[in-house]
Amino acid sequence: MRGRTGEDERVRANTREAAGIRRAGEHALLVETGSLRLSHRLDGLLRDRRPPEVTEIVPGPETLLVVAPGGDLDRLGALLAELAAEARARPDDDAGGDAETVVIPVVYDGADLAEVAELAGLTVAEVIARHTASELVVGWLGFAPGFAYLTGLDPALHVPRLPTPRTCVPPGSVAVAGPYTAVYPSASPGGWRLIGRTELRVWDPAADPPSPLRPGTRVRFEAA
Amino acid sequence: MSEIRGVVEVVVPGPYATVQDLGRPGYAHLGVPRSGAADAPALRLANRLVGNPEGHAGVEFTFGGAVLRFSCGAWIAVTGAPCPVEVGDGDRWRPAGMCAPVWVPAGHRVRIGMPWRGLRTYLAVRGGIAVEPVLGSRASDSLSGLGPAPLAAGSVLPIGRDGPLGPIAVDQVPPRPVPEEPVLRVLPGPRDDWFAPEALAALCAGPYTVSPDSNRVGVRLRGAALRRARRGELPSEGMVGGAIQVPPDGLPIVFLADHPPTGGYPVIGVVASADLPVVAQLRPGDRVRFTLGGRRTRITR
Numbered sequence: 001m002r003g004r005t006g007e008d009e010r011v012r013a014n015t016r017e018a019a020g021i022r023r024a025g026e027h028a029l030l031v032e033t034g035s036l037r038l039s040h041r042l043d044g045l046l047r048d049r050r051p052p053e054v055t056e057i058v059p060g061p062e063t064l065l066v067v068a069p070g071g072d073l074d075r076l077g078a079l080l081a082e083l084a085a086e087a088r089a090r091p092d093d094d095a096g097g098d099a100e101t102v103v104i105p106v107v108y109d110g111a112d113l114a115e116v117a118e119l120a121g122l123t124v125a126e127v128i129a130r131h132t133a134s135e136l137v138v139g140w141l142g143f144a145p146g147f148a149y150l151t152g153l154d155p156a157l158h159v160p161r162l163p164t165p166r167t168c169v170p171p172g173s174v175a176v177a178g179p180y181t182a183v184y185p186s187a188s189p190g191g192w193r194l195i196g197r198t199e200l201r202v203w204d205p206a207a208d209p210p211s212p213l214r215p216g217t218r219v220r221f222e223a224a
Numbered sequence: 225m226s227e228i229r230g231v232v233e234v235v236v237p238g239p240y241a242t243v244q245d246l247g248r249p250g251y252a253h254l255g256v257p258r259s260g261a262a263d264a265p266a267l268r269l270a271n272r273l274v275g276n277p278e279g280h281a282g283v284e285f286t287f288g289g290a291v292l293r294f295s296c297g298a299w300i301a302v303t304g305a306p307c308p309v310e311v312g313d314g315d316r317w318r319p320a321g322m323c324a325p326v327w328v329p330a331g332h333r334v335r336i337g338m339p340w341r342g343l344r345t346y347l348a349v350r351g352g353i354a355v356e357p358v359l360g361s362r363a364s365d366s367l368s369g370l371g372p373a374p375l376a377a378g379s380v381l382p383i384g385r386d387g388p389l390g391p392i393a394v395d396q397v398p399p400r401p402v403p404e405e406p407v408l409r410v411l412p413g414p415r416d417d418w419f420a421p422e423a424l425a426a427l428c429a430g431p432y433t434v435s436p437d438s439n440r441v442g443v444r445l446r447g448a449a450l451r452r453a454r455r456g457e458l459p460s461e462g463m464v465g466g467a468i469q470v471p472p473d474g475l476p477i478v479f480l481a482d483h484p485p486t487g488g489y490p491v492i493g494v495v496a497s498a499d500l501p502v503v504a505q506l507r508p509g510d511r512v513r514f515t516l517g518g519r520r521t522r523i524t525r
Contacts, residue, residue, distance in 0.1 A: 027464070060461035060462055061460060065461060144368060
């Protein structure tokens with residue numbers, strides 16, 4: 001009986017592995033999607049067919065973590081393998097995610113705006129034009145509640161972080177670092193370069209949902 | 225719980241005390257840690273002892289050392305790291321038991337001593353601590369700052385109304401022992417393949433010592449460094465409680481309640497959920513061991 005169970009487990013483990021699904025402890029599976037686009041698609045498909053025991057679905061740049069305390073991970077693994085196959089079969093131009101675009105009005109007067117222009121070899125006006133022209137998608141949230149890593153930033157605006165992070169960045173600050181841009185949801189330390197600020201609240205714990213931005217949300221900045 | 229029956233006034237908070245419940249699950253994709261009691265079974269037990277639902281908010285003490293004053297008569301229960309508990313009026317203190325419902329008359333104080341063993345002691349009060357919830361939870365999250373601030377001298381905590389609570393049905397329960405050198409069961413992965421083949425064996429070989437910079441985010445360990453097989457950076461990915469994350473210095477960190485929802489260091493293994501309360505009770509200088517063996521059979525069947 002015991003040997004049989006062990007063999008079944010090996011078969012299941014091999015099936016999961018073939019689908020790029022790893023165990024993350026007793027209560028979670030980590031799906032290797034290999035791309036953010038696929039993480040978002042799988043996130044969307046799973047949210048539509050969410051088993052009741054699933055408490056968290058967390059997309060990452062190349063993964064999707066699914067937490068299901070007390071759930072049957074074999075059945076969950078089978079569902080994820082099926083949905084991952086479905087997500088992979090979708091055409092490439094179907095980004096998944098939300099159809100609606102969140103427009104964020106920005107006053108471009110950030111403390112680092114001139115320096116970003118210099119690093120990018122552009123004028124300030126060109127920086128603003130490229131920032132507002134970028135079609136952005138929320139990759140994932142992390143660092144702080146409501147801090148959304150926005151992907152799709154114009155490559156000309158990819159600048160390094162500050163060598164020394166600020167101890168306090170005001171909420172609503174619009175910033176760039178590496179391939180990402182973001183809005184600081186609350187006051188926090190931060191090493192991203194500040195190019196502007198918005199009045200739009202991207203984090204309000206009293207609101208439902210507390211953030212208009214979730215993984216897959218499309219975002220556009222607009223000069224206010 | 226909108227009505228308030230009375231208040232608990234914090235006279236002395238001890239080294240670090242916070243309001244905790246079972247946290248705010250369901251928001252990890254928005255960057256919100258789960259938070260909640262680090263030793264969740266201890267808080268659940270304290271709540272059951274006073275007839276509360278298990279998820280009511282109580283107080284989590286770190287290294288005890290606290291004095292609380294109750295404005296109204298209240299049933300309390302103290303669980304977790306074993307320590308002296310006394311109830312007093314003026315200069316007269318009488319000992320009260322742990323893991324038992326204790327009546328505190330109006331105006332009396334409760335003294336939570338330094339634990340003999342373990343780190344975190346919990347106090348539940350019948351009716352619950354009724355501070356304003358944030359995202360459905362009253363937990364104080366040390367990483368994100370969500371929820372009430374850590375307790376300070378003079379902090380006032382409202383006690384919820386008795387309401388539809390259960391009866392106080394048990395006089396005392398046996399305390400859960402706090403092992404001297406615990407052995408934590410580990411389920412390998414999800415990123416054990418990022419490490420040298422001998423790394424898991426190294427993790428399970430020697431004892432590790434708990435570092436003083438451990439907190440509610442994670443328990444940092446000193447001991448054998450775990451060698452990586454791969455260079456480069458892991459793209460940030462979702463993290464679970466109990467994850468053993470290994471930064472470039474090779475020294476493992478076991479994630480506790482306030483761990484970040486995503487992280488970029490590879491996780492060599494995850495501590496069995498039944499052993500997480502043991503991790504929450506480790507104090508700086510304690511020794512701990514690991515052994516392979518998540519509860520596979522229970523999971524697969």
